[in-house]
Amino acid sequence: MSVIFVIFCYLVLVFGQEKTSNNFYDILNKIRQGYAEYHSTGIRPGYLNESLSRFQLAHFFRDQKTLPRKIIEDGALCEVCNVAAESLVQERKNGMNNVEIRGEMETLCKLLNIEPGRVCDGFIDINADIILYVIDNNPNFSPGKLCDLLLQNQQCNFTNIDWIVDVPDGQSPIRPGPSDSSSTYKILQVTDVHMDLLYTPGKVRTCTEPLCCQSDQEDGSEGNSCGRWAEYGSDISVDLVDEMLRFANTLDINFVYFTGDIVSHRVWSTSVENNSAVIKLFYDKLQNGFKVPVYSILGNHEPSPLNQFVDDNSVPSSLSSQWLFDLVDQEWSKWLTESQKETIAKGGFYTISPVPGLRLIVLNSNVAYTECWWLLTQDKDPYDQLDWLVSILSQAEAKGESVHILGHIPTGSGDIMKVWGREFNKIVNRFANTITGQFNGHTHVDSFQVYYNISDLSQAINVAWNGASLVAYDNANPSFKVYSVDKDTFNIVDIDQWTFNLTKANENPNNYPEWYKIYSFRDAFGLSTLQPKDMGNLLINMAKNHSQLAEYHLYRYKNSDIAVNTVCDQDCQKGYLCEFSTHVFGETSNCEYLKKIYDQN
Numbered sequence: 255m256s257v258i259f260v261i262f263c264y265l266v267l268v269f270g271q272e273k274t275s276n277n278f279y280d281i282l283n284k285i286r287q288g289y290a291e292y293h294s295t296g297i298r299p300g301y302l303n304e305s306l307s308r309f310q311l312a313h314f315f316r317d318q319k320t321l322p323r324k325i326i327e328d329g330a331l332c333e334v335c336n337v338a339a340e341s342l343v344q345e346r347k348n349g350m351n352n353v354e355i356r357g358e359m360e361t362l363c364k365l366l367n368i369e370p371g372r373v374c375d376g377f378i379d380i381n382a383d384i385i386l387y388v389i390d391n392n393p394n395f396s397p398g399k400l401c402d403l404l405l406q407n408q409q410c411n412f413t414n415i416d417w418i419v420d421v422p423d424g425q426s427p428i429r430p431g432p433s434d435s436s437s438t439y440k441i442l443q444v445t446d447v448h449m450d451l452l453y454t455p456g457k458v459r460t461c462t463e464p465l466c467c468q469s470d471q472e473d474g475s476e477g478n479s480c481g482r483w484a485e486y487g488s489d490i491s492v493d494l495v496d497e498m499l500r501f502a503n504t505l506d507i508n509f510v511y512f513t514g515d516i517v518s519h520r521v522w523s524t525s526v527e528n529n530s531a532v533i534k535l536f537y538d539k540l541q542n543g544f545k546v547p548v549y550s551i552l553g554n555h556e557p558s559p560l561n562q563f564v565d566d567n568s569v570p571s572s573l574s575s576q577w578l579f580d581l582v583d584q585e586w587s588k589w590l591t592e593s594q595k596e597t598i599a600k601g602g603f604y605t606i607s608p609v610p611g612l613r614l615i616v617l618n619s620n621v622a623y624t625e626c627w628w629l630l631t632q633d634k635d636p637y638d639q640l641d642w643l644v645s646i647l648s649q650a651e652a653k654g655e656s657v658h659i660l661g662h663i664p665t666g667s668g669d670i671m672k673v674w675g676r677e678f679n680k681i682v683n684r685f686a687n688t689i690t691g692q693f694n695g696h697t698h699v700d701s702f703q704v705y706y707n708i709s710d711l712s713q714a715i716n717v718a719w720n721g722a723s724l725v726a727y728d729n730a731n732p733s734f735k736v737y738s739v740d741k742d743t744f745n746i747v748d749i750d751q752w753t754f755n756l757t758k759a760n761e762n763p764n765n766y767p768e769w770y771k772i773y774s775f776r777d778a779f780g781l782s783t784l785q786p787k788d789m790g791n792l793l794i795n796m797a798k799n800h801s802q803l804a805e806y807h808l809y810r811y812k813n814s815d816i817a818v819n820t821v822c823d824q825d826c827q828k829g830y831l832c833e834f835s836t837h838v839f840g841e842t843s844n845c846e847y848l849k850k851i852y853d854q855n
């Protein structure tokens with residue numbers, strides 16, 4: 255579920271069956287009038303419910319990315335959002351109390367049929383305190399900012415969210431190129447497990463809630479019940495985490511990168527207590543399961559409510575993120591040293607050098623997620639993390655170290671605040687020759703991004719390797735990657751992808767799943783290296799040779815039954831090219847360039 259703040263229940267009014275009809279704005283006005291009447295008289299007029307019910311928006315927030323193009327172009331969505339946000343802030347200033355506001359949001363969520371009742375109630379209950387705190391404690395808060403963040407995809411621009419990180423002049427010296435790859439470290443990347451303690455085989459596989467296979471949902475029928483390990487569209491059983499550990503240990507691994515998201519998608523009923531329990535359980539498993547060091551980061555699902563990281567020591571402890579930083583500081587300590595404590599406690603990020611010559615910089619990129627309500631309160635580099643990144647990269651450059659950056663959410667999509675992505679890109683450009691690899695999670699599918707030179711967009715200068723997940727929530731088979739990393743240069747030499755057929759594994763619940771290597775990146779795409787230049791050329795080749803994109807489509811979803819049975823059409827293929835070539839939201843020059851090549855071939 256793409257989780258969005260409940261105020262935006264209002265803005266979905268632009269959708270539904272009415273969107274093409276001329277009386278759309280009439281209905282909208284009627285709703286506005288209904289609320290005005292309700293709030294002045296205290297009596298809810300009958301026509302209000304009736305007007306609201308005309309928009310049936312089942313699961314709207316789960317698929318926000320597929321908004322109709324028409325709305326995007328005329329900016330109507332931004333306008334409606336702004337009206338809604340302003341009216342909410344106004345109601346609050348007029349003295350509407352927490353209970354009333356929650357009640358109104360819950361009613362709206364249910365009347366519009368956005369989610370089933372307990373999902374509406376639960377999600378609103380756990381988010382309302384933060385949202386109201388933000389409104390109450392920021393008298394100059396501009397409601398339109400909410401729209402600028404949440405609807406970044408729609409190019410809303412009511413406030414100018416901007417800040418700058420100082421990046422020193424110059425350029426990292428060019429590092430040694432690819433050397434003989436016979437001597438490599440094997441680095442396992444595991445990501446997005448979403449380990450679901452309530453996952454229950456035999457429960458219904460397709461349900462109306464955002465997460466199925468839950469112990470408190472109904473039993474499934476023949477052909478529609480959850481299997482032993484996991485399901486497409488759901489999270490995974492604890493058994494599958496154990497199974498991943500068993501199988502990964504049959505491979506020869508030197509380190510593990512875990513790139514976040516432990517907690518399940520039962521986002522309407524998280525709590526600090528329950529999240530802590532599952533995070534602890536997972537790290538116990540990693541500690542017992544791996545004999546090699548594990549370097550971990552935070553995912554956006556780890557806080558409760560999800561996505562919320564606050565950089566403000568003055569907030570009440572019930573709203574603070576400190577519990578999470580303190581928890582992971584403790585859980586990660588087995589693999590770290592005392593010197594990481596300060597930055598983990600401050601914001602969940604750290605740096606460590608696992609072997610001489612290699613430096614890991616482990617970021618908490620969730621702080622720039624557009625669904626973090628705390629971003630409404632201040633325009634600054636959250637936790638001064640990017641500033642810190644610059645200082646660590648400068649030190650690494652001076653020492654001649656090679657740097658791997660680990661993050662959860664990749665930049666470039668609508669999920670990451672544009673200004674954060676822009677500043678991050680500046681930093682990557684400045685230290686391109688020091689950064690030999692970027693590793694992200696969050697996407698749940700196998701992907702990558704090529705970074706380009708800001709002053710010459712034809713030059714590929716860096717690469718981020720994103721995703722592949724253990725969870726099958728986005729219809730990909732469970733998987734992980736093993737990177738071969740040169741022992742001298744720490745360049746990434748190749749990437750092996752491991753997966754198994756989930757349908758088949760569920761059909762044979764008493765056997766281990768049949769893991770197999772689905773592809774090696776270099777072989778699959780005929781590359782001599784994975785250096786930025788070759789990856790930049792790969793994108794051009796893909797734009798010319800569409801069968802490479804068709805092949806990628808299968809790798810992206812790891813040959814899952816769903817991917818095998820769907821065709822990635824031209825729009826879908828061009829979408830992939832844009833995903834690979836966009837790392838600052840809205841900066842689409844390279845995407846447009848590749849699409850043009852695609853259309854000519």
Ligand SMILES: *[C@@H]1O[C@H](CO)[C@@H](O)[C@H](O)[C@H]1NC(C)=O
Pocket residue numbers: 298299300303361364365
């Ligand atoms: C409007 O709908 C809500 C939610 O279904 C319900 O609680 C309320 O009683 C309804 N009000 C009227 C006037 O029908």
Ligand SMILES: *[C@@H]1O[C@H](CO)[C@@H](O)[C@H](O)[C@H]1NC(C)=O
Pocket residue numbers: 409411412413414
């Ligand atoms: C957004 O508005 C600011 C001024 O408020 C302007 O400088 C900026 O160019 C606008 N951005 C877009 C994408 O329209």
Ligand SMILES: *[C@@H]1O[C@H](CO)[C@@H](O)[C@H](O)[C@H]1NC(C)=O
Pocket residue numbers: 523524525528
């Ligand atoms: C926490 O977990 C317990 C046991 O699984 C469950 O009964 C409880 O409802 C959960 N709490 C929340 C807020 O979901």
Ligand SMILES: *[C@@H]1O[C@H](CO)[C@@H](O)[C@H](O)[C@H]1NC(C)=O
Pocket residue numbers: 425683684686687707708709710713715
């Ligand atoms: C980007 O291009 C400029 C101008 O050609 C050059 O000076 C700079 O070194 C390039 N940056 C990288 C990271 O290669």
Ligand SMILES: *[C@@H]1O[C@H](CO)[C@@H](O)[C@H](O)[C@H]1NC(C)=O
Pocket residue numbers: 755756757758761813814815818
């Ligand atoms: C996965 O397994 C199912 C069930 O055994 C089978 O029908 C399907 O063809 C397999 N998928 C692939 C891509 O091999």
Ligand SMILES: *[C@@H]1O[C@H](CO)[C@@H](O)[C@H](O)[C@H]1NC(C)=O
Pocket residue numbers: 778799801802805
């Ligand atoms: C296009 O890509 C396919 C699949 O990767 C490959 O088999 C084929 O040789 C390529 N064609 C050309 C003209 O490069």
Ligand SMILES: [Zn+2]
Pocket residue numbers: 446448514515553696697698
């Ligand atoms: Zn995830």
Ligand SMILES: [Zn+2]
Pocket residue numbers: 515553554555662695696697
């Ligand atoms: Zn995530």
